[in-house]
Amino acid sequence: MQDDADRLVDVWARELPGFDPLAEAIFMRLHMLGRHQAQLRRDVLEAGGLQHWQFKVLLMLRRNGPPYTASPSQLADLLGLTRGALSARLAAIEDAGWIVRESDAADRRRVHVRLTAAGHDTLVRHLGGESHGERVLLAGLDEQDRRTLAELLRRMVLAAEDQP
DSSP: OOOHHHHHHHHHHHHSTTOOHHHHHHHHHHHHHHHHHHHHHHHHHHHTTOOHHHHHHHHHHHHTOTTOEEOHHHHHHHHTOOHHHHHHHHHHHHHTTSEEEEEOSSOTTOEEEEEOHHHHHHHHHHHHHHHHHHHHHHTTSOHHHHHHHHHHHHHHHHHHHTOO
């Protein structure tokens, strides 16, 4: 059975001398799967009334572990945002009830952003929907195939990270 990658690789193999059809098929399929996964994520976010940037803020707070707090500057650094850009985003997320900004008890000038129970629930619902989408994409592989694929991709990532 052929997929779109097979058809495109066949065309390019005829047209380009020195073309590596195996490498092209691998990277084309990785790209195609990435697009499918991104669309599944957008669908889950949209269904839950959550925007991607909101999800990322909630995810960063959750990733910090209990008590799920961070300073605005820590969050900005984690998200690659300026402090001003983050401040505007936090206001919208706070209005939704997903976070609270609290003054530090020891130093009132310091602020902590904390994930609320509603924010936690919103994040968990989204992650559950995303996990379902990932299971759909992996449905054609058994457990051993998944382990093999994960290991092969790990080796590729480690090799890429080792490059200057």
